[in-house]
Amino acid sequence: MGSRKIAVLTSGGDAPGMNAAIRAVVRSGIYLGMEVYGVRRGYNGLLNGDLIPMDLRSVSNIIQLGGTILYTARSPRYNTPEGVKEAADQCRALGIDGVVVIGGDGSFRGARDLTGAGIPCIAIPGTIDNDIACSDYTVGFDTAMNTAMEMIDKIRDTSQSHDRCSVIEVMGRRCGDICLNTGIAVGATATLVPEVPYDFQRDIIDKIKLAQTTGKQHFIVVVAEGVSGGFAGVEKIAKKIEEVTGIESRATVLGHVQRGGSPTLRDRVMASSMGAYAVDLLNRGVSNRVVAYTDGRITDYDITTALNMPRKFDTELYRTSDRISI
Ligand code: ATP
Numbered sequence: 001m002g003s004r005k006i007a008v009l010t011s012g013g014d015a016p017g018m019n020a021a022i023r024a025v026v027r028s029g030i031y032l033g034m035e036v037y038g039v040r041r042g043y044n045g046l047l048n049g050d051l052i053p054m055d056l057r058s059v060s061n062i063i064q065l066g067g068t069i070l071y072t073a074r075s076p077r078y079n080t081p082e083g084v085k086e087a088a089d090q091c092r093a094l095g096i097d098g099v100v101v102i103g104g105d106g107s108f109r110g111a112r113d114l115t116g117a118g119i120p121c122i123a124i125p126g127t128i129d130n131d132i133a134c135s136d137y138t139v140g141f142d143t144a145m146n147t148a149m150e151m152i153d154k155i156r157d158t159s160q161s162h163d164r165c166s167v168i169e170v171m172g173r174r175c176g177d178i179c180l181n182t183g184i185a186v187g188a189t190a191t192l193v194p195e196v197p198y199d200f201q202r203d204i205i206d207k208i209k210l211a212q213t214t215g216k217q218h219f220i221v222v223v224a225e226g227v228s229g230g231f232a233g234v235e236k237i238a239k240k241i242e243e244v245t246g247i248e249s250r251a252t253v254l255g256h257v258q259r260g261g262s263p264t265l266r267d268r269v270m271a272s273s274m275g276a277y278a279v280d281l282l283n284r285g286v287s288n289r290v291v292a293y294t295d296g297r298i299t300d301y302d303i304t305t306a307l308n309m310p311r312k313f314d315t316e317l318y319r320t321s322d323r324i325s326i
Contacts, residue, residue: 015140
């Protein structure tokens with residue numbers, strides 16, 4: 001027997017497309033005859049009993065909005081065995097027999113623990129970083145990359161006019177996917193990701209000098225937050241580039257702008273598909289699964305298995321980026 005009264009929450013960092021996922025969960029649940037509740041502020045909402053009944057119209061006019069109408073939070077109180085038990089008791093008291101959690105891998109651990117405490121959970125990857133090992137795609141990734149690309153295109157205009165070097169930090173502490181993809185899309189001279197430690201001379205200076213010999217006079221260096229090797233921090237990298245090459249260099253940290261904005265078509269459709277798929281699983285009595293996009297289709301994995309998978313880095317795309325940045 002599948003779930004009949006389900007709740008949906010967003011947890012961890014927000015990502016554009018979370019609203020589209022909430023909408024799909026609410027509408028699919030109601031379509032399948034379930035009662036659906038929205039939990040506010042992640043796992044905190046479960047602990048505080050902050051749940052609101054959702055009907056078809058409660059999710060009208062949100063598919064195009066960034067952020068999350070349910071708000072999100074990090075909940076240290078939930079992240080303890082007592083917190084998990086309390087949340088499960090709260091669900092039982094309210095008759096909630098299924099929860100859809102939209103978030104990153106920390107939120108998945110929370111979903112696994114809640115399932116262990118007797119409340120069936122399904123997780124949906126919602127994070128701009130694309131850092132979920134079992135899935136080729138996470139909701140929010142496409143919007144974040146497109147935002148970064150648009151911002152860097154604007155910086156390029158001014159960088160080109162002044163023959164400058166622009167060093168730009170994009171998000172990605174452990175995962176270089178935003179950096180690698182936007183680096184290619186903006187024609188960066190150097191792209192520095194956490195997965196490949198960089199050498200300042202070889203990966204930046206030599207590349208700039210080589211490009212100068214063919215007439216290039218402005219340069220874009222895209223750096224992921226969690227870059228390893230060389231110097232850390234775009235301010236420092238820009239300063240060193242200027243010292244060594246004499247090219248005027250400026251640092252920009254794009255920051256939280258990458259988290260916001262109206263989700264792209266890809267994020268809206270992916271979030272809608274994943275949301276509907278998650279509810280289908282609960283309806284069939286399946287739990288403790290992560291919804292994933294693998295080899296071009298939506299599928300699901302056991303949460304513990306998914307959490308233990310090593311993350312794949314697209315070395316082929318990295319090679320391409322390196323080859324065409326000359
Ligand atoms: P992002 O990738 O955007 O950072 P995330 O989901 O990984 O998102 P976290 O801050 O790691 O973000 O986790 C969100 C919340 O999930 C935590 O605040 C906590 O309430 C819960 N959580 C994380 N790890 C665990 C765990 N091991 N057991 C139970 N709950 C957890």
